[in-house]
Amino acid sequence: MGYKQYILVCGGTACESNQGIALFSALKKAVEENGLVNDVQVVRTGCLGFCEKGPIVKILPQDTFYVEVKPEDAAVIVKEHIIKGRVVSRLLYDKNQSKINVGIEGIDFYQKQFRIVLRNCGVIDPDKIDEYIARDGYKALEKVLFEMKPQDVIDEVSKSGLRGRGGAGFPTGKKWSFAAMQPAGQKYMVCNADEGDPGAYMDRSTLEGDPHSVLEAMTIAGYAIGANMGYVYIRAEYPLAIQRLETAIGQAREYGLLGKNILGSDFSFDIELRLGAGAFVCGEETALLASIEGKRGMPTPRPPFPAVKGLWGRPTVINNVETLANIPVILLKGGLWFSKIGTATSKGTKVFALTGKINNSGLIEVPMGTTLREIIFDIGGGIRNGKAFKSAQTGGPSGGMIPPQFLDVPIDYESLAKIGSIMGSGGLIVMDEDDCIPDIAKFYLDFTVDESCGKCAPCRIGGRKLLNYLDKICKGAGSYEDIENMKEISEAMARASLCGLGQTASNPVQSSLRYFMDEYKEHIDDKKCRAGKCKSLLRYTINPEKCVGCTACARVCPVTCISGERKKPHVIDELRCIKCGQCFEVCKFNAVNRA
Amino acid sequence: MSTATTQAAAIQKLTPELKAFIAEWKNKPGNLIMVLHRVQQGFGYIPREVAFEVADLLDVPLAKIYGVITFYNFFKLKKPGRNQIQVCMGTACYLKGGEDIIQEMEGILGVGLNTVTPDGEFSTEAVRCVGCCGLAPVMVVNGEVYGKVKTADLQGIIAKIRKA
Numbered sequence: 001m002g003y004k005q006y007i008l009v010c011g012g013t014a015c016e017s018n019q020g021i022a023l024f025s026a027l028k029k030a031v032e033e034n035g036l037v038n039d040v041q042v043v044r045t046g047c048l049g050f051c052e053k054g055p056i057v058k059i060l061p062q063d064t065f066y067v068e069v070k071p072e073d074a075a076v077i078v079k080e081h082i083i084k085g086r087v088v089s090r091l092l093y094d095k096n097q098s099k100i101n102v103g104i105e106g107i108d109f110y111q112k113q114f115r116i117v118l119r120n121c122g123v124i125d126p127d128k129i130d131e132y133i134a135r136d137g138y139k140a141l142e143k144v145l146f147e148m149k150p151q152d153v154i155d156e157v158s159k160s161g162l163r164g165r166g167g168a169g170f171p172t173g174k175k176w177s178f179a180a181m182q183p184a185g186q187k188y189m190v191c192n193a194d195e196g197d198p199g200a201y202m203d204r205s206t207l208e209g210d211p212h213s214v215l216e217a218m219t220i221a222g223y224a225i226g227a228n229m230g231y232v233y234i235r236a237e238y239p240l241a242i243q244r245l246e247t248a249i250g251q252a253r254e255y256g257l258l259g260k261n262i263l264g265s266d267f268s269f270d271i272e273l274r275l276g277a278g279a280f281v282c283g284e285e286t287a288l289l290a291s292i293e294g295k296r297g298m299p300t301p302r303p304p305f306p307a308v309k310g311l312w313g314r315p316t317v318i319n320n321v322e323t324l325a326n327i328p329v330i331l332l333k334g335g336l337w338f339s340k341i342g343t344a345t346s347k348g349t350k351v352f353a354l355t356g357k358i359n360n361s362g363l364i365e366v367p368m369g370t371t372l373r374e375i376i377f378d379i380g381g382g383i384r385n386g387k388a389f390k391s392a393q394t395g396g397p398s399g400g401m402i403p404p405q406f407l408d409v410p411i412d413y414e415s416l417a418k419i420g421s422i423m424g425s426g427g428l429i430v431m432d433e434d435d436c437i438p439d440i441a442k443f444y445l446d447f448t449v450d451e452s453c454g455k456c457a458p459c460r461i462g463g464r465k466l467l468n469y470l471d472k473i474c475k476g477a478g479s480y481e482d483i484e485n486m487k488e489i490s491e492a493m494a495r496a497s498l499c500g501l502g503q504t505a506s507n508p509v510q511s512s513l514r515y516f517m518d519e520y521k522e523h524i525d526d527k528k529c530r531a532g533k534c535k536s537l538l539r540y541t542i543n544p545e546k547c548v549g550c551t552a553c554a555r556v557c558p559v560t561c562i563s564g565e566r567k568k569p570h571v572i573d574e575l576r577c578i579k580c581g582q583c584f585e586v587c588k589f590n591a592v593n594r595a
Numbered sequence: 596m597s598t599a600t601t602q603a604a605a606i607q608k609l610t611p612e613l614k615a616f617i618a619e620w621k622n623k624p625g626n627l628i629m630v631l632h633r634v635q636q637g638f639g640y641i642p643r644e645v646a647f648e649v650a651d652l653l654d655v656p657l658a659k660i661y662g663v664i665t666f667y668n669f670f671k672l673k674k675p676g677r678n679q680i681q682v683c684m685g686t687a688c689y690l691k692g693g694e695d696i697i698q699e700m701e702g703i704l705g706v707g708l709n710t711v712t713p714d715g716e717f718s719t720e721a722v723r724c725v726g727c728c729g730l731a732p733v734m735v736v737n738g739e740v741y742g743k744v745k746t747a748d749l750q751g752i753i754a755k756i757r758k759a
Contacts, residue, residue, distance in 0.1 A: 014729045017740030051729025198685035201726035236632060236669050237725060239738070274625070275632050277667030278723070294627035296666040312624060355687035355728035362729050396686065429686050443689055447723070453666075 003041040005082060006060040007031070010122060012047030012205055012363075013240055015054035019071055023055050026074035034078055046209015048122035049363040050109055053093065058122070062100050065107065066091040109360045109379055114341070116349050117325040118365050121209030126244050129251040132212040138257055140328035141216050144223055145265045148331075153224040154180060157327065159335030161347035166192055166283065166320035167395065167424045168500065169346070169413040175317055178307035179225040182315040187227035189218050189269075190311065190318045192288060193234040193241070196280040197396035198447065200427030202351040203321035205363050207234070207241040210325065211248035215271060217319075217327035219258065222269040225317055230271040233288055237278065245273060280397075280451035283425075284499045285310075285318045287453065298453045299499035320425065322351055342368030346412035350423070352394075356430035357384045366411075373407040376430055387432040391516070395424025397444040397451075398504035400511030401437065420511040422504065436533035437516040438523055441508045442470040448505040459502025462493040466509055473520060475536040476527040483520060487513060532594060535579045539595050542583075544569035546591035553583035553592060607642035609634075609649075617652045627655060627663055631670060639679075640671035668723075676711045676718035678756050680736050685724030687731040692746075696732055697721055699746040703753055716757070 009015075009024045028042045048056045053067035059081060066077065069091055080086045087100040093107050104110040115121075124131035132138070144153055158173025179187060191214060195203040207214060218230045234242055249271055252258040260268045274292045282288045282297040289311050291297035310316025326348060330338045339347050346368040352375065355361045359381035366375060372392055376382070383389050391401040394411075400421035402409075409415050413423050431440065445467040454460045466489055469482045490506035490513075497503045513520065522528045529537040542553070542562075547569040554562040554570055561577050564570030572583070572592075584592045609617070616633050620626040630649060634641055641664055650657040664670040682700060684693045697708065700719050704712050711718045727733045730742025736756060741748075 013725075013740065014727045014742065017727060018730065018742055051727075054729070195726070196723070198689075198724035199687045199728050200724070201728055204726040237722070275629060276669075277628055277632070278669035279667050280723070291628065292625050294625035294629075294663070296662055353728055355731060356690050361687075361731070393686070427686070429690070431690065435690060440690075443686070 004039045005041075005062075007040060007042045007077070007082070008045045008048075008058040008060065008122065009042065010046075010048045010054060010056040010058075011044040011126070012051065012054075012208060013201075014047070014051040015056060016240070018054050020055040022071040023057070023069055023074060026071040027057070027077065030074045030078040031082075034083065036078070036082065040078075040082055043125045044127075045123060046121040046126050047118075047205035047363055049113075049118065049205075049365075050107075050360065051363065052359070052361040056122075057091075063104070064100055065093060065104050067093050108381060109362065109364075112366060112370065112374055112378055113364055114349055114367050115365050116329050116338075116341075117206060117322050117351050118209070118363070119329065120213065121205060121363075124210065126209055126211055127247050129212060129248065129255060132210070136332060137212055137328070138216055140331040141219055141257065142263060144220050144331060145263060145267055150180060150224045150226065153220060153331065156331055156335045157224075160326075160330045160338035161335075161342075162323065162326055162330060162338065163346065163413065164320060165322035165326075165350070165425065167398065167422060169423060172319065172323055175307060175319070176221060176224050178305065179227075179315045179317045182308060184226055186229075186312075186314045187225055188311045188314055188316040189222045189225065189227045189230040190288070190292070190316055191218055191230065191232040191324055192283065192285075192318050192320045193232055193238075194276040194282050194288060195235060195238075195321075195425065196276075196278075196283050196451075197398075197425050197427045199355055199396060199429045200353045200425055202353050202363065202426040204235075204238050204241050206321050206325050206351070207238070208244055211241075211245045212252065213325045213328055214321055215245075215248055215252055215258065217324035218271060219262065219269050220327055220331065221317060221319065221324070223267055225315070227315075227317070228267075228269050230269065231274050231292055231311075232271060233274050233276055233282070233292055235278070236275040242273065242275070249273070279453075280447070281453045281499070281501050284501060287499065288318065289316065296453070298455050299501075301498060322426065343410060343412045345414050346423075350411065350426060352426045352428040354380050354428050354430070357387065357432040357435070358382070358430045359384055368412045369410040371408050371410055372402065375411070375428065376407070380430065383430065383432050387434060389430070390433055390435060391431045391437065391440075393421070393429045393431070393440075393508070394427065395422040395504070395507070396427045396429075397447045398422060398500065398507055399424045399427075400507045401431075401440070401515060402511075403515040420514060421507065434531050434533075436474075436529050436531035437512045437519045438470055438473050439529075439531070439533045441512045442467065442474055444508040445470055445505070448501065452501065452505070456496075456498040456502060458493045458496040459498070459505060462489045462497075463502070463505050465489050466493075466506060470509070473523050474529075474534045476523060476534070478520075478524045480524065483513065483524075528595075535581075538579050538581075539574065539593075540572050540577055540579065540581070540584060541574070541593045541595075542570050542572055543591045543593055546589050548589055548591075550588070552586045552588070556582045556586045558582065607638055607645050609645055609652075610637060613637055614652070617649065621653060627653065627660065628667075631660070631664065635670060638674075640674050642674075643672075673709075674711070675720075676716055678717050678737055680717060680719040681722045681725070681734060682719060683723075683725050683727075683731070683733040683735070684721045685728060685731075687728035688724075688733055691731040693721075693732045695746050696734060696744055696749070699749050703749055717753070
């Protein structure tokens, strides 16, 4: 029995939380009510990426792509589209379109994207192993177990040029070979799914949309390095991803794809979950291992590297979710195929969580070497409300701010490092003219200071000092001496910190000092914040010529510092003003000035 | 006398389910964090008396347990409100006004962050990125995600929860 049509409903967190669950039930109900259960299947898939316009519904085989669908639209979709074959134009991305078979080709967001990691996200039901298998799932594992020696697997991965997608970009094949070289015995394979970078959700979406791809890759890696036990270290803040992984592990065991003698071979491998508990530093390999061991997640000096001495002192390979999701494809299509995608030093694709002041927020996957301009203006649809682009941040709190003059730099590990940022795990945050650079640097430092484990002095003390200076500058009390001190501390932190967190924590400060010094100068010399973000530097006054005395501002002021008679111009007592900005927002006559 | 009774009533004990969970994990290496997760799932936080029990059952020093609890942001030592509000302060949400949401929420509830309202109904915390950046600014109430939140929506959301 085959279905004639499929209705795919995005089951990513963003869509689900936006009435997506109700929509899914409504569609199922509508299909039932019209007696179509044998012809039409309603599938809840992983993230389709276009979070901005969610919830998303896609209909196959016509490939129609509906956006911002509400539960009450379910009946119309079934009646019009499914039964009568007529497109529901008002739910299309391009509302003027009237043809039914308009898929994602018409949507700029999907042009220039190339999906390897996200190949199954939004296509299969992540809770059904059969759907993964139908899309060549576990075929790579079968090939590896019966046709390849462990060394062949490592060679193939090395040939692909795949580098770690967690941030540092270490060659994956090399990492595996280090662990494989260790004498036989207990070894471990760990998947790092502790996606702590604020503003990034690539791993979450991959695990929610295609959990089996990560399990298959871990098993392959286990075979290559000689490990029989794997752990997925995942954030406790991702309940849906945890649930889907648990389901997937259960199914894989049932199918003989995990456990003893996988597929009848003499290789055994099992996977368990370990939950993180909200510590950014646990993204660092050695800290992550300490956390799996049930301890405080504090890093230890390397060497020894985990590949030699890792979990409970045994050789351990730690790979990020996105790195792993590439593996089955590489082994099926060959390392050579993969190495043809991307740039000279950075192969394959990269998934980014594109967010901030951008028109099309969402999850995207592009070949390495794509430029920021293509990502922000072609895929992302440009800056919200027609504002001017100011900066883009890759690598989250560990990355740097990229100014407009580098929009045409191709994105790969080396070119990002050259301009003072890092590839990072894939957060890509876009800032516009309304964002204040010192304020953002302060936001990131506030984060890293909070998350510093406190073990080494450069990170613990240096971070705090940087934060204090930034705070001073944002309050209009900064000096050029502070700037010099910040530069010196930044350098010391980068060179002397124990782990990646401390070594990169000063990147937002260093890059912003390099590219946006004019904004720091304004804060120091003119006591001015052009974006209007630094509250202490703002001054609110009422223009007596425009004020009609409607009293709206006086009524809304929480500290009653606005006085004046009805129908006469009002005055703000600047000494008592707490700069909350409510008068500015409430005034209908543009009489309140903010400077 | 009345204080004695309320105190007695307030003492939290491990439930049989939790004890069974601990027994199941006792011999697995690195069990502590998984056990603490389960305890917090049960109580909403990690009560001191329960931490004592866990120390006994797992045979680890209490100091180590507190070392772990205080290291990780996720674990709570104080009982949260009956309704838990989390306002995302990830970068995308910060840029789109997450701080304003927190201020407004503090104003509506009359208590600051990480403090329970006097009626025990609400507590608000700022969290790092819940991974729904496409919907920024985001807040989570009792596990339900609210996206593209405006300060003007907050009164309504709180009122709805109060009624429920």
